[in-house]
Amino acid sequence: MSSVVSTTSKRRRRGRVEPMFYYFLVPALVLFTLCITVPALMGIYYSFTDSIGFGEYNFVGLNNYAVLFSDPAIVKSYLFTIGVSLLTVILVNVIALFLAIGLTSQIKMRTALRTIFVLPMVVSGIIISFVFQFIFANTVPAAAANMHLPFLQESILADPKLAWLAIVLVTTWQAVPSAMLIYIAALVTIPNDVYEASALDGAHSPQQLMRITLPMISGYVLINVILGFKGFLSMYDIIVGLTNGGPGTSTRSVAMTIFTGFDTGDYAYQMANSTIFFIITLAIALIQLRVSRGKAQF
Amino acid sequence: MGRSGASLPLMSRRNLFQAGALGAFAFGLSACGSSSAPTISLYQSKPEVIPYFRDLVSSFNTEHPAIHAIHDATSSLSASFARATPPDLGCLNYNFEMARFQERGELSDLSDLLPEANIAPSVLELVDQYPTYPGRTSVIPYSMMGAATFYNKDIFDQHGLDVPTTYSELLGVCEKLKSAGVTAFYFTSADAWTLAQGIADYSIGGAIDVADFFKRMRDLGTEASNDSEVSFSKNLKKPLEKAVKLAEYTNADATSRKYADGNVAFANGEAAMYLQGPWAITEIMALNPKMNMGIFPLPMTENPEDRKVRVNLDLALWIPEGSQHKDEARELLKYLIQPEIADKYNATNNGFGVRADSPAVSDERLKDLQGFIDKAAFYQGTSTAIPKTIPFENYMQSIFTGGSIEETLATLDGDWQRNARRQGTN
Numbered sequence: 001m002s003s004v005v006s007t008t009s010k011r012r013r014r015g016r017v018e019p020m021f022y023y024f025l026v027p028a029l030v031l032f033t034l035c036i037t038v039p040a041l042m043g044i045y046y047s048f049t050d051s052i053g054f055g056e057y058n059f060v061g062l063n064n065y066a067v068l069f070s071d072p073a074i075v076k077s078y079l080f081t082i083g084v085s086l087l088t089v090i091l092v093n094v095i096a097l098f099l100a101i102g103l104t105s106q107i108k109m110r111t112a113l114r115t116i117f118v119l120p121m122v123v124s125g126i127i128i129s130f131v132f133q134f135i136f137a138n139t140v141p142a143a144a145a146n147m148h149l150p151f152l153q154e155s156i157l158a159d160p161k162l163a164w165l166a167i168v169l170v171t172t173w174q175a176v177p178s179a180m181l182i183y184i185a186a187l188v189t190i191p192n193d194v195y196e197a198s199a200l201d202g203a204h205s206p207q208q209l210m211r212i213t214l215p216m217i218s219g220y221v222l223i224n225v226i227l228g229f230k231g232f233l234s235m236y237d238i239i240v241g242l243t244n245g246g247p248g249t250s251t252r253s254v255a256m257t258i259f260t261g262f263d264t265g266d267y268a269y270q271m272a273n274s275t276i277f278f279i280i281t282l283a284i285a286l287i288q289l290r291v292s293r294g295k296a297q298f
Numbered sequence: 299m300g301r302s303g304a305s306l307p308l309m310s311r312r313n314l315f316q317a318g319a320l321g322a323f324a325f326g327l328s329a330c331g332s333s334s335a336p337t338i339s340l341y342q343s344k345p346e347v348i349p350y351f352r353d354l355v356s357s358f359n360t361e362h363p364a365i366h367a368i369h370d371a372t373s374s375l376s377a378s379f380a381r382a383t384p385p386d387l388g389c390l391n392y393n394f395e396m397a398r399f400q401e402r403g404e405l406s407d408l409s410d411l412l413p414e415a416n417i418a419p420s421v422l423e424l425v426d427q428y429p430t431y432p433g434r435t436s437v438i439p440y441s442m443m444g445a446a447t448f449y450n451k452d453i454f455d456q457h458g459l460d461v462p463t464t465y466s467e468l469l470g471v472c473e474k475l476k477s478a479g480v481t482a483f484y485f486t487s488a489d490a491w492t493l494a495q496g497i498a499d500y501s502i503g504g505a506i507d508v509a510d511f512f513k514r515m516r517d518l519g520t521e522a523s524n525d526s527e528v529s530f531s532k533n534l535k536k537p538l539e540k541a542v543k544l545a546e547y548t549n550a551d552a553t554s555r556k557y558a559d560g561n562v563a564f565a566n567g568e569a570a571m572y573l574q575g576p577w578a579i580t581e582i583m584a585l586n587p588k589m590n591m592g593i594f595p596l597p598m599t600e601n602p603e604d605r606k607v608r609v610n611l612d613l614a615l616w617i618p619e620g621s622q623h624k625d626e627a628r629e630l631l632k633y634l635i636q637p638e639i640a641d642k643y644n645a646t647n648n649g650f651g652v653r654a655d656s657p658a659v660s661d662e663r664l665k666d667l668q669g670f671i672d673k674a675a676f677y678q679g680t681s682t683a684i685p686k687t688i689p690f691e692n693y694m695q696s697i698f699t700g701g702s703i704e705e706t707l708a709t710l711d712g713d714w715q716r717n718a719r720r721q722g723t724n
Contacts, residue, residue, distance in 0.1 A: 028350070050720070050721065052398060052402065053376050053377070053379070053380050054379040054380040054382070054404070055379070055402040055403070055404050056402065057401075060720075063719070063720060066718055066720050067716050067720045068446070070615050070716065071713075072709070073689070073709070073713065094631055102557075103627075135558075137488065137554040138554070141551075141554065153722070154553065154554070154683075155488075155553065155554035157488070157554065158487070158488060158553030158554050158699065159553075160696065160699070160701070244490065244695075245692055246488075246490050246692050246695050247487075247688065247692075247695050247696060247699050248693065248695055248696025248699070248701055249689050249692045249693070249696070252689070252692070260686065260687055260689075261687070262376060263374075263376055263395070263686070264395065264685060264686035264687040265376075265395065265398040265685070266687035266717075266720075267688070268720070269720050275643070
């Protein structure tokens with residue numbers, strides 16, 4: 001008994017952290033381990049088998065991976081997903097930043113406008129995509145016919161070369177508000193006297209944007225880019241509603257391909273795909289952090 | 299001393315509560331175990347007939363008080379097998395995806411029930427067209443759907459057209475309609491599945507022996523390629539070229555039209571022909587009760603004898619190995635396959651019977667197909683014989699929206715081989 005008491009008191013004297021702080025971590029740690037880490041490890045394990053998700057299975061070594069790398073459809077889905085994500089993340093951040101600048105300046109009906117611009121965030125992706133599907137397939141062609149614009153009369157969703165554009169547009173429309181909110185929060189932290197001082201020195205608006213605003217919110221830009229890019233890489237619902245991967249296979253994202261594994265008995269193969277996807281996503285996040293290390297300011 | 303003494307009454311009260319709760323729980327359990335009959339679940343998720351089966355299950359429960367059956371229409375099938383709690387009796391569409399369950403030995407043997415089920419041999423053959431489990435009868439067919447070309451009889455009469463029995467007659471019909479300014483076919487290409495089950499399946503099934511083709515493709519396993527003796531590139535090219543020729547006679551806005559648009563357009567007489575299955579009949583008739591329509595198999599050769607109907611085992615029954623109540627599930631299965639119950643189901647839901655002594659189909663329009671069904675002039679569609687992991691529907695969509703047939707079929711051959719490689723078929 002006495003030895004236990006003495007060791008604990010010794011630890012306390014060394015300035016050890018109150019154990020209660022660790023207890024606070026336990027629920028999150030347990031949940032994360034049970035719901036994320038363990039299933040992920042199981043998924044990686046199954047990627048080395050020929051499992052169909054249940055029943056008996058055999059180990060097949062790296063067979064799934066070997067097939068995966070020779071599958072043009074898989075390679076195509078990666079190129080499509082990364083390309084569309086890149087374009088979307090740029091569009092979203094540019095639009096969101098300009099909207100945020102507008103909505104933090106002294107304009108009329110600022111609060112009302114902020115509310116309106118945030119609305120797309122409240123609607124679920126699948127509903128947005130069904131509404132836009134109707135607009136692209138019916139409204140736009142009909143309007144184009146009225147205005148005698150032949151190039152818009154065919155739905156862009158039906159054109160394998162253009163359908164990705166619709167996905168970029170709708171994803172951007174949905175993703176701008178959350179990025180905009182973060183930028184608004186960032187912009188209000190910049191003290192006004194910095195602008196006043198620069199104005200006295202003769203800086204005009206573009207210079208203020210490039211030399212003051214952007215450097216001051218660079219940390220927020222980083223957050224928006226990383227979170228946005230990570231989110232767009234796993235795009236699913238908007239594509240399902242708009243094109244369902246079509247026309248042909250021109251808009252199949254990685255997440256859609258992986259998801260087919262659950263109800264088609266291609267479980268192990270798509271687990272291998274998920275593992276590769278995980279590694280790629282991780283690599284992209286690490287690169288983004290490395291590139292921006294030290295440059296970001298919070 | 300004083301502290302512990304003060305807390306004593308509190309402790310004992312809490313213990314009392316715990317004991318009470320435990321007792322109630324135990325009582326609840328025992329009540330459950332002793333009084334009620336074993337509960338079995340019937341998994342059936344075809345949306346159109348869920349109410350029908352709900353009623354069937356409740357009349358079964360009335361007749362069999364020793365068994366309590368419940369109707370499950372919403373669970374995820376793969377997930378329930380993954381959790382090792384599969385339904386006790388399944389009543390589902392039989393396709394390549396379903397065959398996966400039987401191939402891995404997840405479904406129990408029902409061969410002793412075959413005499414009672416009295417399935418027509420030609421229908422039983424359909425089951426064996428997909429990978430089975432050696433030595434077992436894993437599924438018992440329940441209802442069969444027949445699909446072919448819908449045509450608007452009024453439009454055909456107006457232009458003095460007869461139902462075509464050869465491919466060149468069909469082209470002639472299309473030409474006549476075109477010169478009269480009538481859309482021959484209504485396509486809904488924005489919904490890829492409508493192309494796959496419609497024009498793709500009909501054109502391939504009308505030209506080649508689908509079952510034989512897939513048997514040889516499976517036998518090839520990882521050896522399959524676009525150079526092998528059978529391949530998608532070799533065997534499907536001609537039929538699909540003919541089909542693409544037919545697609546010239548479709549509505550101009552086909553690429554942005556969906557299934558629901560198609561039903562409305564056909565019901566309104568906007569096109570003479572429409573490639574859909576019997577499930578669309580109810581909706582078309584609801585849209586236009588005066589609709590005067592018939593059905594014929596799409597002729598793809600110059601021999602009228604080659605005409606065949608696309609069928610699928612719309613419902614088939616099976617009992618998983620993992621079921622805890624196989625005996626009770628078999629009781630329910632026997633109840634469902636009684637001729638008076640099964641025949642009534644098919645009559646009510648536009649299905650063809652699967653028994654050797656089934657009565658003819660009752661729907662006026664589907665009667666056009668009865669002759670073909672009777673002489674077993676039918677096939678299971680190409681789209682249902684390809685594992686869903688290969689996006690066949692999307693491939694057909696690209697072919698019928700201007701993509702290259704050769705390239706698409708070569709991709710399909712590549713996918714087939716890759717699929718065989720990872721299934722370890724060889």
